Amino acid sequence: MTLLTRLSQITRDVTLSPKQKSNFLALEADSSLPYVEVSEPVRQAMDSGIIGDMFEGHAPFKPRYVLPDYAKYLHQGSEYLELSPAKDLDEALNSLAIIYHHVPSVTNIPVYLGQLDEVLLPFCQGLDTESLYRKLKLFWIMLDRTLPDAFMHVNIGPTDNIVCRTILRIDADLKQIAPNLTFMYDPQVTPDELLQIAASNICECSKPHIANFPMHAKAYDKKGFGIVSCYNSLPLAGGSNTLVRLNLKAVALKAADIADFFENTLPHYCQLTYELINARCKFLHQESNFFNSFLVKEGLIEESRFAPMFGIYGMAEAVNILRGHPELTESNSEKPSPYYGHDRAANELGHQISKALDAIIKSTPVDFGYNERALLHSQGGISLDKDVTPGVRIPYGTEPNPIAHIQALAEHHQYYTSGISDILTIDETIKSNPLAMFQLCKGALSLGFREFTANVASNDLVRITGYMIKLSDIEKFKENGSRTNTTGLGAEAAANTKILLRQPRVIAHELTPSYTD
Amino acid sequence: MTNIAVVNQIIPFSCVDGPGSRLVIFMQGCNYRCKSCHNPHTIDLCNNCGDCLPSCPTQALSLITSNNKPQVIWNEALCIQCDLCLSACPKQSSPKTQRYSVEQLLTQLRQQVRFLNGITISGGEASLQLPFIFELFSAIKADDELAHLTCMLDSNGSLSINGWKQLLPVLDGAMIDLKSWQQDTHRFITGRGNHRVINAIELLASKGKLHEVRLLHIPGISDFDTEITAVANHLKTLPKKVRIKLNAFQHHGVTGAALNWPTCSEAQIKQLATELTQHGVINIVLPSPYL
Ligand code: SF4
Numbered sequence: 001m002t003l004l005t006r007l008s009q010i011t012r013d014v015t016l017s018p019k020q021k022s023n024f025l026a027l028e029a030d031s032s033l034p035y036v037e038v039s040e041p042v043r044q045a046m047d048s049g050i051i052g053d054m055f056e057g058h059a060p061f062k063p064r065y066v067l068p069d070y071a072k073y074l075h076q077g078s079e080y081l082e083l084s085p086a087k088d089l090d091e092a093l094n095s096l097a098i099i100y101h102h103v104p105s106v107t108n109i110p111v112y113l114g115q116l117d118e119v120l121l122p123f124c125q126g127l128d129t130e131s132l133y134r135k136l137k138l139f140w141i142m143l144d145r146t147l148p149d150a151f152m153h154v155n156i157g158p159t160d161n162i163v164c165r166t167i168l169r170i171d172a173d174l175k176q177i178a179p180n181l182t183f184m185y186d187p188q189v190t191p192d193e194l195l196q197i198a199a200s201n202i203c204e205c206s207k208p209h210i211a212n213f214p215m216h217a218k219a220y221d222k223k224g225f226g227i228v229s230c231y232n233s234l235p236l237a238g239g240s241n242t243l244v245r246l247n248l249k250a251v252a253l254k255a256a257d258i259a260d261f262f263e264n265t266l267p268h269y270c271q272l273t274y275e276l277i278n279a280r281c282k283f284l285h286q287e288s289n290f291f292n293s294f295l296v297k298e299g300l301i302e303e304s305r306f307a308p309m310f311g312i313y314g315m316a317e318a319v320n321i322l323r324g325h326p327e328l329t330e331s332n333s334e335k336p337s338p339y340y341g342h343d344r345a346a347n348e349l350g351h352q353i354s355k356a357l358d359a360i361i362k363s364t365p366v367d368f369g370y371n372e373r374a375l376l377h378s379q380g381g382i383s384l385d386k387d388v389t390p391g392v393r394i395p396y397g398t399e400p401n402p403i404a405h406i407q408a409l410a411e412h413h414q415y416y417t418s419g420i421s422d423i424l425t426i427d428e429t430i431k432s433n434p435l436a437m438f439q440l441c442k443g444a445l446s447l448g449f450r451e452f453t454a455n456v457a458s459n460d461l462v463r464i465t466g467y468m469i470k471l472s473d474i475e476k477f478k479e480n481g482s483r484t485n486t487t488g489l490g491a492e493a494a495a496n497t498k499i500l501l502r503q504p505r506v507i508a509h510e511l512t513p514s515y516t517d
Numbered sequence: 518m519t520n521i522a523v524v525n526q527i528i529p530f531s532c533v534d535g536p537g538s539r540l541v542i543f544m545q546g547c548n549y550r551c552k553s554c555h556n557p558h559t560i561d562l563c564n565n566c567g568d569c570l571p572s573c574p575t576q577a578l579s580l581i582t583s584n585n586k587p588q589v590i591w592n593e594a595l596c597i598q599c600d601l602c603l604s605a606c607p608k609q610s611s612p613k614t615q616r617y618s619v620e621q622l623l624t625q626l627r628q629q630v631r632f633l634n635g636i637t638i639s640g641g642e643a644s645l646q647l648p649f650i651f652e653l654f655s656a657i658k659a660d661d662e663l664a665h666l667t668c669m670l671d672s673n674g675s676l677s678i679n680g681w682k683q684l685l686p687v688l689d690g691a692m693i694d695l696k697s698w699q700q701d702t703h704r705f706i707t708g709r710g711n712h713r714v715i716n717a718i719e720l721l722a723s724k725g726k727l728h729e730v731r732l733l734h735i736p737g738i739s740d741f742d743t744e745i746t747a748v749a750n751h752l753k754t755l756p757k758k759v760r761i762k763l764n765a766f767q768h769h770g771v772t773g774a775a776l777n778w779p780t781c782s783e784a785q786i787k788q789l790a791t792e793l794t795q796h797g798v799i800n801i802v803l804p805s806p807y808l
Pocket residue numbers: 572573574575576577578591595596597598599600601602603613
């Protein structure tokens with residue numbers, strides 16, 4: 001299809017809204033530009049699907065994820081937006097609603113809405129509980145209706161405070177797709193009773209995710225961090241300039257044996273990944289003029305706090321291939337014993353690969369990074385992936401019981417500074433037993449999970465590939481289109497990756513859809 | 518002590534066998550013969566006759582001689598869980614049972630203790646292996662790492678009062694099945710009367726150790742609806758915190774004559790719940806999700 005036919009097809013599409021059409025048209029325009037300059041080996045690795053840029057565009061003129069310092073913004077107001085410092089909660093919420101429309105990201109929708117309890121608490125003095133509930137509830141509804149993307153993330157916790165509790169209450173009452181929600185848990189600070197409320201919410205609507213606060217905090221400086229999109233942990237007042245991902249399955253297929261993989265193949269393709277990272281960052285930082293934005297001028301973000309994310313996926317297949325076992329598919333899943341996720345030696349080989357990646361990441365400088373480094377990320381898959389499992393996850397439909405599942409993967413979590421998402425699917429019986437969810441979550445975090453995400457199977461709200469989506473919406477989308485961008489993504493993911501056929505489902509997602517008719 | 522348990526299955530993580538997250542051990546062997554049993558292959562102990570061997574498509578089963586006695590050996594690594602051996606067994610047993618010592622179970626518990634609120638012994642009829650359970654629960658309570666786990670029993674209530682009294686010091690709670698109200702009905706369904714069950718419920722309730730009473734409703738067969746006043750009057754004497762769990766009869770797993778019995782619809786189980794509520798019974802728990 002020629003570019004013009006594609007463009008014309010998008011403009012005529014029956015199901016997309018005008019705004020969604022504009023987005024796809026812009027994406028097409030971006031991808032019709034010449035690609036940033038890369039060497040021939042990088043080009044080849046990209047063409048054969050070993051490394052990829054996640055459809056971020058050929059000329060990266062905005063960072064992938066941006067995490068502005070919203071507390072500072074509310075405190076100082078904005079010259080560019082002609083806003084004075086916020087004096088009360090109404091002004092604070094109004095100012096936030098305004099700036100969200102000026103925070104870019106790969107999806108054009110802000111992926112980070114702030115550590116909202118900390119940001120809003122100073123404005124809640126003297127407000128009674130019900131007024132606070134009413135104001136925040138309206139704000140929540142506004143977010144879901146005007147920025148309908150499940151990649152958009154609010155953070156709360158680890159302290160026990162009225163805003164945190166009110167948000168949990170609203171989120172359970174409304175059960176909206178957006179915003180996504182992470183609750184930070186710190187065993188030293190967070191009361192068990194508050195974590196129990198969060199666990200009950202998970203039973204109600206598969207949100208929030210529970211982040212291991214001390215573990216994330218340790219990876220960053222005093223200025224802190226935020227969890228954005230689907231479980232990416234990044235520096236606050238900074239973000240991620242790009243995400244390049246490496247397909248471990250494809251790398252394993254190139255290796256003669258395990259030794260060759262560790263000594264030659266893996267380091268070689270990591271080096272090509274770095275080349276692509278540097279090329280993309282060079283354009284963003286030196287040619288795009290992004291860092292002249294008011295966000296930088298007013299001190300809400302700093303160029304030095306942006307880090308490239310070094311993503312990996314296909315760990316399960318890589319391990320099974322290197323150990324000489326055919327791929328584990330649903331048709332032979334009844335005897336999964338020698339496979340990744342089930343066999344001790346297979347799991348340990350996986351841990352070794354993560355450790356090797358960590359050593360490479362820690363010792364390789366990048367041109368534009370956080371402390372001159374990229375951050376390792378277990379990438380949650382995109383809707384176009386076929387026959388390759390997201391990140392370090394256990395393949396769809398072959399997951400062991402939740403406890404064995406956690407035990408098989410916990411060892412990986414220490415290495416993935418910028419996030420790792422394992423979604424545990426737990427059958428519906430847990431709905432009437434939130435204490436079980438609480439205990440499972442505590443167990444996972446104490447064993448070294450960075451982030452605990454659970455999907456209660458057959459909820460009306462089911463998390464497919466890392467974000468919220470309604471099963472009923474998938475059906476409807478086929479006929480009518482959807483108000484929510486990510487529903488389109490889910491429909492595509494469901495068709496391509498058999499998500500809906502799987503039993504316990506476990507995948508994540510972070511990608512703007514490219515247009516498919 | 519060297520008690521050994523015959524175990525049909527261990528589920529490492531369950532949300533439906535007591536409060537919170539629990540490891541559940543299903544013991545082999547039952548003294549009831551419920552026509553409505555959903556797991557009939559847990560009823561009998563295997564007598565090592567070997568009749569199931571030819572049914573196995575993967576040669577996972579073999580017969581050896583140990584101490585001059587035949588013994589069926591199950592090779593888990595070869596088993597594809599097709600359950601053809603269960604249909605072949607002339608008794609109501611399974612060759613896929615395993616024997617566990619208290620120490621082995623403690624080891625497994627230690628490996629996953631951070632994920633658990635407790636342990637539940639179910640079956641089969643768990644209380645038939647009372648000495649083992651007593652030793653296991655005592656060992657858990659004496660272990661610093663495990664002592665916080667609650668130890669619960671899922672039982673048909675047939676254990677004698679003396680048996681219960683022996684177990685009470687190490688038991689945190691019990692879930693008891695009440696299969697029917699009238700003796701005749703109870704005997705028709707299970708093969709035994711229910712005096713011991715009622716006694717067990719009263720004893721456990723008086724000691725604060727009754728967690729749940731379970732009623733399996735089989736429309737036209739069990740008599741909770743026809744005996745609603747008597748059933749309700751009994752349930753009302755129980756402490757408020759005792760959950761009254763209603764289960765709806767289904768054909769899943771059932772063999773024999775009970776397959777001709779009607780299954781219980783969602784409307785029928787709700788009807789029973791409504792009637793019990795009207796008669797003043799509180800803390801009724803419905804099946805969730807409805808199966
Ligand atoms: S369930 Fe296992 S042991 Fe039984 S017949 Fe099938 S393969 Fe053989």
